[in-house]
Amino acid sequence: MEGVPPSRKAVRFGVFEVDLHAGELRKGGIRIKLQEQPFRLLQMLLERPGEIVSRDELRSRIWPADTFVDFDQGLNNAIKRLREALSESAETPRFIETIPRRGYRFIGEPRGDRRIESLAVLPLENLSGDPEQEYFADGLTEALISRLAKIRLLRVVSRTTAMHYKGVRRPLSEIAQDLQVDAVVEGTVLRSGTRVRISAQLIEARTDTHLWAESYDEDLRDVLELQSDVAWAIAREIQVKLTPEEKAQLERAHPVDREAYEAYLRGRYHWNKRSGDEKGIGILSAGD
Numbered sequence: 001m002e003g004v005p006p007s008r009k010a011v012r013f014g015v016f017e018v019d020l021h022a023g024e025l026r027k028g029g030i031r032i033k034l035q036e037q038p039f040r041l042l043q044m045l046l047e048r049p050g051e052i053v054s055r056d057e058l059r060s061r062i063w064p065a066d067t068f069v070d071f072d073q074g075l076n077n078a079i080k081r082l083r084e085a086l087s088e089s090a091e092t093p094r095f096i097e098t099i100p101r102r103g104y105r106f107i108g109e110p111r112g113d114r115r116i117e118s119l120a121v122l123p124l125e126n127l128s129g130d131p132e133q134e135y136f137a138d139g140l141t142e143a144l145i146s147r148l149a150k151i152r153l154l155r156v157v158s159r160t161t162a163m164h165y166k167g168v169r170r171p172l173s174e175i176a177q178d179l180q181v182d183a184v185v186e187g188t189v190l191r192s193g194t195r196v197r198i199s200a201q202l203i204e205a206r207t208d209t210h211l212w213a214e215s216y217d218e219d220l221r222d223v224l225e226l227q228s229d230v231a232w233a234i235a236r237e238i239q240v241k242l243t244p245e246e247k248a249q250l251e252r253a254h255p256v257d258r259e260a261y262e263a264y265l266r267g268r269y270h271w272n273k274r275s276g277d278e279k280g281i282g283i284l285s286a287g288d
Helices: 036-047 055-062 071-085 131-148 159-165 172-179 220-238 244-251 258-273 279-287
Strands: 010-013 016-019 024-027 030-032 052-054 096-099 103-106 118-121 183-192 195-204 209-219
Touching (some): 036 055, 036 071, 036 103, 052 055, 055 103, 071 096, 118 131, 118 159, 118 172, 131 159, 131 183, 131 258, 195 220, 209 220, 220 244, 220 258
Parallel strands (some): 118 183
Antiparallel strands (some): 016 024, 024 030, 052 103, 183 195, 195 209
């Protein structure tokens, strides 16, 4: 595996991101409190992924000879705090492997600050079990695509193209290759009464790695805010640079009338189906 040059600003592995300049560890964009010594230990391991970093090396860089501290106790505490931050244990490590009496090794797959420049939002899956609710899942998919498409530096696959993959069971890496995108967003929608629950995840195509996953539960009247939250989380995770206007567009959300919004989604659904009757046009007019 390739090491991490000191000049890189950020390193990612799994759902975590290390900001080398700020000295911060983040999970899904949220900062995780980590003391200086555990962070420096993680930084050293990331510099040489797949290689054993000896205890002597750690001692010389993190615990200089003139510091009055028990090295073994200090190292054990630092490893313990680091593993707690990474939600792993010594028995089942995902990132930090202990090499008895020798040192430690980073066994994850670090990725540098490569930016995602293109993505596809696949049709959100309807979990209600009611085929009549397909209009709702498709409508939220289209809305999310529209919000992300407002980001100038991000190429987003169109709704028309993305809908060809509705119900398609293929590896996401293959779909991403078909669409020539760096990442894929997939998820589910569950509508229950006036409540809406969206679960979404972002997968990097090249490594088939989950970069981010989250669930949102809101009242239907706050569905626009829910869409903004999802779009913001994705934009933050792919580290795309937003203009002030784009930030304002993503933040712009307000409560909606439930019945009017549902009528709008039904209208869009039938309009996109091009059923040939006037049903879609009539409902769409009612929702506008």
